[in-house]
Amino acid sequence: MSAVTASVEPVETPWRRFAAQFAESRIAMLGLVMLAVVIGVAVLAPVIAPQNPYDLAKLDLLDARMQPGEKGMSGMTFWLGTDGQGRDMLSAILYGLRVSLMVGVLSGVIALTIGSVVGVLAAYLGGRFEQFVMRVVDIQLGFPAILVALILLAVLGKGVDKIIIALVTVQWAYYARTARSAALVERNKEYIEAARSLGLSGVRIVLRHLLPNSLPPLIVVGTVQIAHAIALEATLSFLGLGLPPTEPSLGLLIANGYDYLMSGKYWISLYPGIALLLTILAINLVGDQLRDVLNPRLSR
Amino acid sequence: MTVYILRRIAQTLLVLAITSLLVFGGLYLVGDPVEILVNPSADQIEKERASKALGLDKPVHEQYLTFVKGAFTGNLGNSFVYARPALEVIFERMPATLELAFLAMVIAVTLGIPLGLFAGLRPHSPAAKAIMAGSILGFSLPTFWVGLILILIFAVQLGWLPSTGRGPTTDVLGLQLSIFSWAGLKYALLPAINLALFKLSLIIRLTRAQVREQSLLDYIKFARAKGLSNRRVIGVHLLKNIMIPLVTVIGLELGSVIAFAVVTETIFAWPGMGKLVIDSIFLLDRPIVVAYLLVVVFMFILINLVVDLLYSVLDPRVRLADVRH
Amino acid sequence: MTTLLSIRNLRTEFATRDGVLPAVGDVSFDLERGEVLGLVGESGSGKSVTGFSILGLIDPPGRIAGGSILFNGEELVGIGPERMRALRGRRIAMIFQDPMMTLNPVLSIETQMVETVLAHENTSHAAARDRSIAALARVGIASPAERLAQYPHQFSGGMRQRVAIAIALLHSPDLIIADEPTTALDVTVQGQILYEMQKLVRESGTALVWITHDLAVVAGLADRIAVMYAGRIVELGDADAVLEAPRHPYTRGLLDSVPAATAPGQRLRQISGSTPSLLKLAPGCAFRERCSRAAAACSAMPELDDRDGRRVRCHFPLIEAVV
Numbered sequence: 001m002s003a004v005t006a007s008v009e010p011v012e013t014p015w016r017r018f019a020a021q022f023a024e025s026r027i028a029m030l031g032l033v034m035l036a037v038v039i040g041v042a043v044l045a046p047v048i049a050p051q052n053p054y055d056l057a058k059l060d061l062l063d064a065r066m067q068p069g070e071k072g073m074s075g076m077t078f079w080l081g082t083d084g085q086g087r088d089m090l091s092a093i094l095y096g097l098r099v100s101l102m103v104g105v106l107s108g109v110i111a112l113t114i115g116s117v118v119g120v121l122a123a124y125l126g127g128r129f130e131q132f133v134m135r136v137v138d139i140q141l142g143f144p145a146i147l148v149a150l151i152l153l154a155v156l157g158k159g160v161d162k163i164i165i166a167l168v169t170v171q172w173a174y175y176a177r178t179a180r181s182a183a184l185v186e187r188n189k190e191y192i193e194a195a196r197s198l199g200l201s202g203v204r205i206v207l208r209h210l211l212p213n214s215l216p217p218l219i220v221v222g223t224v225q226i227a228h229a230i231a232l233e234a235t236l237s238f239l240g241l242g243l244p245p246t247e248p249s250l251g252l253l254i255a256n257g258y259d260y261l262m263s264g265k266y267w268i269s270l271y272p273g274i275a276l277l278l279t280i281l282a283i284n285l286v287g288d289q290l291r292d293v294l295n296p297r298l299s300r
Numbered sequence: 301m302t303v304y305i306l307r308r309i310a311q312t313l314l315v316l317a318i319t320s321l322l323v324f325g326g327l328y329l330v331g332d333p334v335e336i337l338v339n340p341s342a343d344q345i346e347k348e349r350a351s352k353a354l355g356l357d358k359p360v361h362e363q364y365l366t367f368v369k370g371a372f373t374g375n376l377g378n379s380f381v382y383a384r385p386a387l388e389v390i391f392e393r394m395p396a397t398l399e400l401a402f403l404a405m406v407i408a409v410t411l412g413i414p415l416g417l418f419a420g421l422r423p424h425s426p427a428a429k430a431i432m433a434g435s436i437l438g439f440s441l442p443t444f445w446v447g448l449i450l451i452l453i454f455a456v457q458l459g460w461l462p463s464t465g466r467g468p469t470t471d472v473l474g475l476q477l478s479i480f481s482w483a484g485l486k487y488a489l490l491p492a493i494n495l496a497l498f499k500l501s502l503i504i505r506l507t508r509a510q511v512r513e514q515s516l517l518d519y520i521k522f523a524r525a526k527g528l529s530n531r532r533v534i535g536v537h538l539l540k541n542i543m544i545p546l547v548t549v550i551g552l553e554l555g556s557v558i559a560f561a562v563v564t565e566t567i568f569a570w571p572g573m574g575k576l577v578i579d580s581i582f583l584l585d586r587p588i589v590v591a592y593l594l595v596v597v598f599m600f601i602l603i604n605l606v607v608d609l610l611y612s613v614l615d616p617r618v619r620l621a622d623v624r625h
Numbered sequence: 626m627t628t629l630l631s632i633r634n635l636r637t638e639f640a641t642r643d644g645v646l647p648a649v650g651d652v653s654f655d656l657e658r659g660e661v662l663g664l665v666g667e668s669g670s671g672k673s674v675t676g677f678s679i680l681g682l683i684d685p686p687g688r689i690a691g692g693s694i695l696f697n698g699e700e701l702v703g704i705g706p707e708r709m710r711a712l713r714g715r716r717i718a719m720i721f722q723d724p725m726m727t728l729n730p731v732l733s734i735e736t737q738m739v740e741t742v743l744a745h746e747n748t749s750h751a752a753a754r755d756r757s758i759a760a761l762a763r764v765g766i767a768s769p770a771e772r773l774a775q776y777p778h779q780f781s782g783g784m785r786q787r788v789a790i791a792i793a794l795l796h797s798p799d800l801i802i803a804d805e806p807t808t809a810l811d812v813t814v815q816g817q818i819l820y821e822m823q824k825l826v827r828e829s830g831t832a833l834v835w836i837t838h839d840l841a842v843v844a845g846l847a848d849r850i851a852v853m854y855a856g857r858i859v860e861l862g863d864a865d866a867v868l869e870a871p872r873h874p875y876t877r878g879l880l881d882s883v884p885a886a887t888a889p890g891q892r893l894r895q896i897s898g899s900t901p902s903l904l905k906l907a908p909g910c911a912f913r914e915r916c917s918r919a920a921a922a923c924s925a926m927p928e929l930d931d932r933d934g935r936r937v938r939c940h941f942p943l944i945e946a947v948v
Contacts, residue, residue, distance in 0.1 A: 150577075
C-alpha cells in the first residue's frame with residue numbers, strides 16, 4: 001500500500017495576497033519599518049529616554065545650548081545637544097514624538113469615525129439629509145485647513161483637547177466625503193438590494209455591509225490625513241497655538257530653536273524637524289503603497 | 301446662465317454671513333482686548349473709556365449688528381491696534397502676500413508639470429523614480445521646518461540670500477510689488493520656494509498620475525494609428541486632456557497657498573496679510589481677524605468661480621452639453 | 626506583385642507577472658489587393674493583437690517575438706519607428722471598436738481630421754480641411770462643413786464610427802484593419818456601417834481585414850475567412866466555403882452555436898468546456914480538451930495544412946466526402 005502524499009499549496013487568502021502585493025514595493029516596506037521604529041520609540045519613550053526632559057528638578061541651566069555629543073554636568077552625553085533650558089534634545093525629541101503621534105493618530109481616528117458614520121449615513125438615507133450634509137462638507141472643504149484651525153484655536157485657547165478638536169474639525173469632512181462616495185457605490189450594488197429584500201434592518205445593512213466595504217478607500221485617506229494632521233499640529237504649535245509648553249510636541253521644540261538659528265545653534269531646531277520628517281515620510285510611503293494596492297482601477 | 305450666476309452670488313453671501321457670524325461670536329468669547337491694548341496699570345476709568353471708544357461696552361449682538369451694517373458699506377470696523385479701518389490695513393498688506401503666492405505658484409507649475417510629464421511618460425527610468433522619490437519627500441517635509449532649514453543654509457551658512465523681510469518695491473500698475481526687480485526678488489525667493497515646495501510635489505504627482513491614466517486610453521492609440529508624430533500625440537492629445545483636471549487643481553491650490561502664506565510670512569518676517577493676522581490673533585485685534593477671514597473667504601469663492609468657468613471653457617463636453625444631433 | 630500583405634509565423638508575446646503570455650502563437654496568411662478578410666475568433670483568441678501587430682502598436686510589456694509581416698514587399702517587423710509612423714494612417718489605417726473612446730473628446734473633428742492629413746502631406750490647412758469635408762460626405766454624413774467644427778460627444782455612435790472610417794480613408798490607404806468596428810453599435814446601425822464599408826472598399830479597391838467575434842457580420846462582407854483560436858489560425862479559406870462546409874471542429878462548433886442554426890424548441894448547442902488560459906497552454910492542439918474528435922495524435926500541434934485552397938490546423942478535419 002503506497003502512502004498518498006498530497007502536496008498542499010498554501011491557501012491564498014485575501015490577506016495574504018494583500019500583504020504580498022504590499023511587499024512588492026521595497027520603499028513601502030522601508031516606510032513600514034520606519035513607521036514601526038517611530039511608533040515603538042514613541043511608545044517606549046519614558047523607558048528609553050536618557051532623561052525626563054520635563055522634570056524641572058533634573059535640569060541644569062549650565063547644560064544649556066551644548067553641542068551634540070558633549071557631556072553635561074552630570075556626566076551624561078547629550079547625543080543631540082541640549083536646548084536653551086539644558087534639556088537633552090534626544091529625550092525631548094522622544095517625548096515630543098510621543099505627543100505628536102498621539103495627537104495626530106487620535107484626531108485622525110476620531111475624525112474617521114465621525115466622518116465615516118456621517119458619510120455612510122448620508123449615502124444610505126439619501127434625500128434631503130444627504131444634500132444637506134454634502135453641502136456642509138463641500139463648504140468645509142472649501143476652507144483651507146490652516147485657517148479653520150487657526151481661528152478655532154484662537155477661540156478655544158491652548159490645550160491638548162483643544163488641538164484635537166481643531167484637528168478633528170478640519171479632517172472629518174474628507175472622511176465624510178470619501179465614505180459617502182464609497183458607500184454610494186456599494187449601495188447600488190446588488191447584494192444590498194438582496195439584503196433589503198430579505199428584510200434586514202437598515203442599521204444592520206449599514207453596519208455589516210456598507211461600512212466594511214467602504215473601508216479600503218477610507219484607510220487610504222486615513223494614512224494621508226494622519227500625516228497631514230501631524231504636520232498641521234506641528235505647524236500650529238510652531239506658531240504658538242495649540243499645545244501648551246508643558247506637553248511640547250515636535251513643533252514646539254522646533255519653535256524653541258528658531259531663535260537660536262541665527263547664532264548657529266542649529267541642532268535645537270534641526271533634529272526635532274528630522275524626527276518629524278521621518279515620521280511623516282514613513283506614513284506617506286506606507287500610504288502610497290496602500291493606495292496602489294487597494295486601487296481597483298490599476299490592473300493587477 | 302444668469303440663474304447660475306445669481307445662485308452663486310447668493311451662496312457667496314450666505315457663506316460670508318455664516319463665516320462672519322461664527323468668527324465674530326467666537327472671538328468675542330476669547331477675551332477682553334482692552335486688557336491687552338491698555339496699559340495694565342491704568343485705572344478702571346481709563347479702561348472704561350477705552351472700552352467705549354472701541355465700542356466694546358455694548359452687548360455682543362449689538363456689536364454684530366453694527367458690524368453687519370458697516371459691512372454693507374465696506375466698513376468692517378477699525379483695527380484696535382492700528383486705529384484705522386481694518387480693511388484698509390489688510391489691503392495695504394495684500395499685495396505682498398499675493399505676489400508671494402503668485403511667485404510660489406509659478407515656480408510650482410513651471411517645474412511641476414514638465415517633471416510630472418516626464419515621470420509619467422517614462423515611469424521606469426531612474427530619473428522618473430528619482431523625481432517620484434523627491435516628490436514624496438517634498439510632500440512630507442513640514443513647510444515651516446523647511447523654511448528654517450532654508451534660512452539656515454542659504455542665509456546663515458552661505459549668505460547668498462537675505463533671510464527675512466521684503467525687498468524694495470517698484471510700482472506696477474499702481475501696486476507696490478517687489479518681485480519685478482532683482483533687488484526685491486532676492487528677498488522673495490526663499491519664502492516663495494518654501495511655499496512652493498509642497499505644491500510642486502503635489503503637481504508632479506498629479507501630472508504623473510494623469511499621464512499614466514490617460515496614456516492607456518484608446519484615443520492615444522488611435523492618434524498613433526493615424527501616423528501622428530510622438531510630439532503631437534503627447535503635446536496636443538495628451539496634454540489637452542491632462543490640462544483640464546490639472547487647471548482645476550492648480551486654481552484651488554492657489555487659494556490654499558494664499559492661506560498657507562501665514563506660516564511662511566511668519567518665518568521670513570514677510571509683511572503680508574498672513575503675518576498680520578497671526579499677530580492680530582495674539583493681540584486680540586478682532587476687526588483685523590474678522591476682516592481678514594472675510595477677505596480670504598471671498599477670494600476663495602472668487603477663485604472657485606473662475607476655476608469653474610475655466611473648466612467649462614477647456615472641456616467642450618461641458619461647454620456644449622446641450623447641443624446634440 | 627499583387628500580394629499586399631504576407632504574414633508568416635507571427636508571434637506576439639506579453640510579459641506578465643505570471644509568465645509570458647503568447648497572445649499570438651503562430652499566425653500566417655496572405656492578403657491580396659482589394660481583398661476582404663474576415664478574422665474571426667472569440668475574445669482572447671489573439672485577433673485584435675494580430676491587428677495591432679501589423680500596425681506596430683504593440684507596447685511594452687508586449688512585443689513581437691518572431692515571424693515576418695511583409696507589406697508591399699517591405700518587412701514591418703523590426704522596422705524603424707519613423708518609417709512605421711509614415712506608413713500608419715497613410716498606407717495602412719485602423720478603425721477601432723468604440724469610437725467614443727477613440728476620438729479625442731476634447732479636440733474638434735476638424736482638428737483630428739486635418740492633423741491626419743498634415744501628418745503625411747505638406748499641404749495647406751485649407752486644403753486639408755476641404756479634403757476632410759469631402760471624406761465626411763463620402764461616408765454619408767450630412768452637412769459635413771458644419772459637423773467638422775463639432776466635438777465627438779455631439780455625434781451619435783454610428784456617426785462617430787463613420788467619422789473614424791472617414792479618417793481611415795483620408796489618404797486612400799492600401800489596407801484598412803477594422804477591429805470590431807460594429808460591436809459597440811446598435812444592430813440597425815451595424816447594418817448601415819457594414820453596407821457603407823462594403824461600398825467604400827469596393828469603390829476604392831482597399832484591402833480590408835475585418836476583425837470580429839461574430840461570424841454573421843463577415844458572412845456577406847468577406848472574400849475569405851480566417852478563424853482564430855488560442856492565438857493560432859485554425860481554419861482559413863473562401864468565405865462561402867468555410868461557412869457552408871467548415872472543416873475545423875471549432876469552426877463547426879461556432880456555426881452550430883449560432884441560435885438561428887437551431888430549430889425552435891431545441892436545446893441551443895454549445896461548445897463544451899471553455900477557452901484555455903494562454904499562460905498554461907499545454908503542448909499540442911489547444912482545442913483538444915473540447916473536441917469530440919480528439920485522439921492521441923492531437924497531443925502534437927497540428928500544422929496549418931493546405932488542401933485545395935482551404936487551410937485547416939487539425940489532425941482530423943471534417944472533410945465532406947466528395948461524391
